[in-house]
Amino acid sequence: MSKILITVIAALASSSALAQETRIVSGEVTYRERMALPEDAELAVEVLGFQGAGLGSFFQSTGGGQVPLAFEVAVPAGVEGELSAAIMIDNTIAFIGETVAIAAGSDDVDIGTVWVSGFTPSGFQTTWLCGDIQVGVGFHDEMAVVETDDMIFQLPQAVSADGARFASEDGENEFWSKGHSAMLRLAGEDYPECAAVGADTSWTAQGNEPGWRAVIDGERFRLDLNYGDDRLDLSLPEVEVFDGAYHFAFEAFGLSFAVSDRLCRDDMSGRLFPQTAKLTTASGVLRGCGGDTIALLAGAEWSVSAIGSETLAEPGSVTIEISADGRISGSAGCNRYMGAIRLGGEGGLEIGPLAATTMACDAPLVQLERQFFAAIGTVDSFDIGDDGKLLLTADGETVIRAGR
Numbered sequence: 001m002s003k004i005l006i007t008v009i010a011a012l013a014s015s016s017a018l019a020q021e022t023r024i025v026s027g028e029v030t031y032r033e034r035m036a037l038p039e040d041a042e043l044a045v046e047v048l049g050f051q052g053a054g055l056g057s058f059f060q061s062t063g064g065g066q067v068p069l070a071f072e073v074a075v076p077a078g079v080e081g082e083l084s085a086a087i088m089i090d091n092t093i094a095f096i097g098e099t100v101a102i103a104a105g106s107d108d109v110d111i112g113t114v115w116v117s118g119f120t121p122s123g124f125q126t127t128w129l130c131g132d133i134q135v136g137v138g139f140h141d142e143m144a145v146v147e148t149d150d151m152i153f154q155l156p157q158a159v160s161a162d163g164a165r166f167a168s169e170d171g172e173n174e175f176w177s178k179g180h181s182a183m184l185r186l187a188g189e190d191y192p193e194c195a196a197v198g199a200d201t202s203w204t205a206q207g208n209e210p211g212w213r214a215v216i217d218g219e220r221f222r223l224d225l226n227y228g229d230d231r232l233d234l235s236l237p238e239v240e241v242f243d244g245a246y247h248f249a250f251e252a253f254g255l256s257f258a259v260s261d262r263l264c265r266d267d268m269s270g271r272l273f274p275q276t277a278k279l280t281t282a283s284g285v286l287r288g289c290g291g292d293t294i295a296l297l298a299g300a301e302w303s304v305s306a307i308g309s310e311t312l313a314e315p316g317s318v319t320i321e322i323s324a325d326g327r328i329s330g331s332a333g334c335n336r337y338m339g340a341i342r343l344g345g346e347g348g349l350e351i352g353p354l355a356a357t358t359m360a361c362d363a364p365l366v367q368l369e370r371q372f373f374a375a376i377g378t379v380d381s382f383d384i385g386d387d388g389k390l391l392l393t394a395d396g397e398t399v400i401r402a403g404r
Contacts, residue, residue: 020242021077025056025102027111028068029085031095033118039064042088045071047081047102050246050259050275051203051216053239055081062087068113077106078244080261085114093119101299104244104261120145120152130184131192132327132338137175137182144175146186153186197325205259205277207288208268212279214257214290221248221257225281245278254282263296263384264289271347272296272384293343297322297382301330302390302402307371317365318372320390320402328354333368334361349382349392375399 029043045058056075075081081102087095097116102109125138125147136147144166146153153173155166163178174185182194202217211227216236223232232253240247245260257279264276266289273289274296280286304318305311312318319330322341328351329338339354354373361369378394385391392400 021106022056022074023077023106024072024108025075025081025083025111026070026072026108027083027114028070029087029097029114029116030067030069031087031116031118033095037062037064037066037087038089040089041094043069043071043085044088045073045083045085047073047075047083049076049079049081049241050239050261051201053241053246055079055241075102076241076244078104078260079241079246080104083111083114085116086119087116093121095119120154127197128182128184128194129197129325130182130194132329133184133191134197134323134325135184135194137177146173146175146184148186151186203290205275205288205290207277207279207286208266210286212286212288214277214279221250223255223279256280259290266347269346271345272382292324293347294322294324294326296384297341297390298324300404302404304372304400304402305389306401307368307375308399310371312368315403318368320400332356332372334365335359335369337373348380351376351379372400 025047029045039062041062043058043060043062047055047057049055056073058071058073060071062069069087071085073083082099083102084099085097086093095116096119097114100111100114102111121140125136128135128137133148138145138147142157144155144157146155153168155168155173155175158165158167158174160176163176165174165176167174167176172185172188174183176183180196182196184191184194202215204213204215206213210225213224213228215222219236221234221236223234224230225232234250234253237248237250240249245258248257250256258277260276261274262276264273265271266273271293273293274291275289277288277290278285279288302320303316304320305315307318317331318333320328321330322328326341327338328341329336331337335357337354337356339352342350344350354376375394376392376399378399379392380395381393383391383393388403390402391398392402
């Protein structure tokens with residue numbers, strides 16, 4: 001479960017608070033727990049953008065008010081963001097929710113209800129991949145806090161002659177780490193051996209004719225020009241957000257770099273990227289693409305609306321969900337399926353092999369499922385339409401169309 005522990009701020013976190021076009025993101029925060037908030041409870045909402053840039057925040061005492069709690073955040077127009085919400089009691093996070101993606105645009109957005117749930121603080125959290133499930137594991141008061149997409153398990157430390165073992169009294173839930181590997185059992189189900197997942201937060205952009213490459217890694221900006229003949233390693237300046245883009249000025253070197261949340265197609269390979277980059281030097285402007293291609297596919301679930309030339313009568317019965325680490329899963333109409341995807345250097349896409357459950361279904365669903373598996377097995381590339389639809393293609397022809 002990807003939960004961000006937001007740092008509460010009363011103003012924007014960067015110089016992006018310049019005079020610029022803004023829009024309002026509004027909504028309300030609530031929870032399912034049956035409890036009343038004390039008078040000193042506070043609502044904190046934060047929107048972060050490219051590389052964690054602060055886009056806007058909302059911080060307000062509830063004054064004895066109860067959920068749902070309304071909020072409005074002013075953010076720069078034209079850029080994407082991720083909204084996090086938390087309810088704080090005694091300056092400590094008591095409830096927190098999953099991040100909510102905010103698409104780029106200029107219109108005000110009402111995102112509706114943001115659900116938060118009780119928060120259990122844990123120490124440094126690591127991410128583990130156990131077969132097809134990804135979990136976060138942290139530690140608090142000599143207990144392991146294991147977080148999945150659906151549940152949080154608190155496991156007390158157990159006796160072990162090797163490694164660190166945490167288990168429930170009934171043995172139904174267990175996490176046993178041994179260096180870079182671990183064993184996991186949840187609700188009595190044993191998962192494949194877990195491997196620690198390292199987080200890479202660097203971001204890369206590149207362009208052609210002449211070839212250049214830029215890497216933002218933490219507080220550093222590394223730039224290769226003229227196919228690597230000229231190199232710079234600079235401190236990353238404070239970001240400014242205006243005209244729908246993130247701007248970094250390197251005045252001492254006569255350079256500026258801008259990143260916008262606009263789809264970009266590499267002009268040599270044809271590969272798609274989630275962001276457009278512009279590098280301005282003393283001699284001219286170089287354009288290129290940035291980000292990780294998988295980001296275009298990963299995230300919210302895709303609902304299949306057409307297979308081949310046939311439009312589905314019930315969009316949403318067939319779904320596709322792709323993770324940032326290259327896993328694919330969803331519903332084929334009747335059965336659930338899962339597998340892996342691989343992106344080729346030239347923008348190609350390979351899906352499978354896929355595994356599926358074997359539930360019995362009515363004949364129409366069986367036929368739909370066969371059509372879907374036959375189509376997805378031929379996919380060799382993908383595209384994003386002007387309407388934001390996902391187009392899975394085979395030999396240049398669209399075989400599956402899906403939207404969010």
